[in-house]
Amino acid sequence: MKAVVIEEFGGPEVLQYTEVPTPTPGKHEVLIKVIKTSVNFADIKNRTGKKGKGKFPLILGLDLVGTIVETGEGVEGLVEGQRVIAFPRTGSYAEYAVANEHLTFPIPNEIGTDLAAASPIVSFLPYKLLNDIGRIAKGETVLVHSAAGGVGTTAIQIAKLLGAGTVIGTVGNINKTTVVKQAGADHVFTYEDFSEKVLHVTEGIGADVILDSMSGKVSEESMKCLAEFGRLVHFGNSSGDVGHFITKDLHNSCRSVLGFSLGNTRKKRPYLLKEAAEQVISFLAKDKLDIIIGAEFLLSNVAEAHQMIENREHTGKVLLNVMEQT
Numbered sequence: 001m002k003a004v005v006i007e008e009f010g011g012p013e014v015l016q017y018t019e020v021p022t023p024t025p026g027k028h029e030v031l032i033k034v035i036k037t038s039v040n041f042a043d044i045k046n047r048t049g050k051k052g053k054g055k056f057p058l059i060l061g062l063d064l065v066g067t068i069v070e071t072g073e074g075v076e077g078l079v080e081g082q083r084v085i086a087f088p089r090t091g092s093y094a095e096y097a098v099a100n101e102h103l104t105f106p107i108p109n110e111i112g113t114d115l116a117a118a119s120p121i122v123s124f125l126p127y128k129l130l131n132d133i134g135r136i137a138k139g140e141t142v143l144v145h146s147a148a149g150g151v152g153t154t155a156i157q158i159a160k161l162l163g164a165g166t167v168i169g170t171v172g173n174i175n176k177t178t179v180v181k182q183a184g185a186d187h188v189f190t191y192e193d194f195s196e197k198v199l200h201v202t203e204g205i206g207a208d209v210i211l212d213s214m215s216g217k218v219s220e221e222s223m224k225c226l227a228e229f230g231r232l233v234h235f236g237n238s239s240g241d242v243g244h245f246i247t248k249d250l251h252n253s254c255r256s257v258l259g260f261s262l263g264n265t266r267k268k269r270p271y272l273l274k275e276a277a278e279q280v281i282s283f284l285a286k287d288k289l290d291i292i293i294g295a296e297f298l299l300s301n302v303a304e305a306h307q308m309i310e311n312r313e314h315t316g317k318v319l320l321n322v323m324e325q326t
Helices: 041-048 113-133 150-161 174-183 194-201 216-225 262-268 270-285 299-310
Strands: 002-006 016-019 029-039 064-071 083-086 096-100 104-106 141-144 166-171 187-190 207-212 226-234 256-259 293-298 317-321
Touching: 002 299, 016 299, 029 083, 029 113, 029 299, 041 299, 064 096, 064 113, 083 113, 113 150, 113 207, 113 226, 113 262, 113 270, 113 293, 113 317, 141 150, 150 166, 150 174, 150 207, 166 174, 166 194, 174 187, 187 194, 194 216, 207 216, 216 226, 262 270, 293 299, 299 317
Parallel strands: 141 166, 141 207, 166 187, 207 226, 226 256, 293 317
Antiparallel strands: 002 016, 029 064, 029 096, 029 317, 064 083, 083 104
C-alpha cells in the first residue's frame, strides 16, 4: 500500500510518500481502507520528535474516515463494509490502517466524508474538555484559546450546544477574527492583554471555563481572568513554554487547574470515549456541528499541509485525501 512514512525526525522534508506492507488486524482489531484523514498539531510534534522517541519507520496520523475491509478475532459489533471514523493504531497517513474495536465508531450516511474526516479529534476532544473535565454548567462563560483552529472553532460550537451563556475566543492574528465569529463566539480578542478584556466583557467576573492548549504566559495570564469556582483546563503546550501557577491563587477562590490528554485516554482508558462518540456523532448527524475545513491536500502532498500548520496559516481543519492520488 501507499503511505507517508518518516525514517528520522525533522522538518516536512522527512515525510516520504512510498510503498509499505499493508498491516494486518490482530485480536479485537479491524483493518480499514482509509478514504480521508486529517493533520493535527500532534502530528507535527511526532514528526519533529517532541512527543517521544518513535519507532522507525513511522506512519503519522491520528484519525480517519474509511470502510472496514477485515475484522480480527473477537471483534463484536463491527462488520466488513461498515463506514467508520477511527483512531488507528498504525497511523492514518496510509491507504490502510488498523484500529482497536473500541476506538472504531460506525457513522450514519447523513454524515458526509469531509465532515467525518475532520471531526474525530476536533469534536471528541472539546466535548471531553467541556463536558467531562470542565464540567460546564448552563449559562457559564467559556474562554477558548487558539480559537481559530479546528479544535477551537468546534469547541465554540460545542460550548453553545452544552449551554454556555457567553463564549470568548482568542487568536494570534486579528485576521482570524472572522472565522471565530462565524463559529459562534460572542467576543474575539488577540492575546495582548486578553485577561483585561475578558474581565471587562464579563463585568469583572471572569470566565468559568478556560480551554488552554497554549501553556506558558497564556496559561499564567488566564489565571487573572478565571472566575471564582472556575476551571482552567490545560490540554497542550503549543507555545513550547512552561507556565507557572501560584498555589495560593487556587484554594481561596475554589478555582481548579485540570489536565487532559486525548492521546493518553485513547491508550489507557479508551472506554471513556464511548459517551463522547455517541454525543458527537449525534450532533454531526443532526447538522448541529459545522466542522470548519480550511484546506485539503493529496496525501502525497502532505509536506505542504504540515508547513501550513507550522506557519499557523490555516483556519479550521486541514484534510488529506488518501484515495484520489494523481
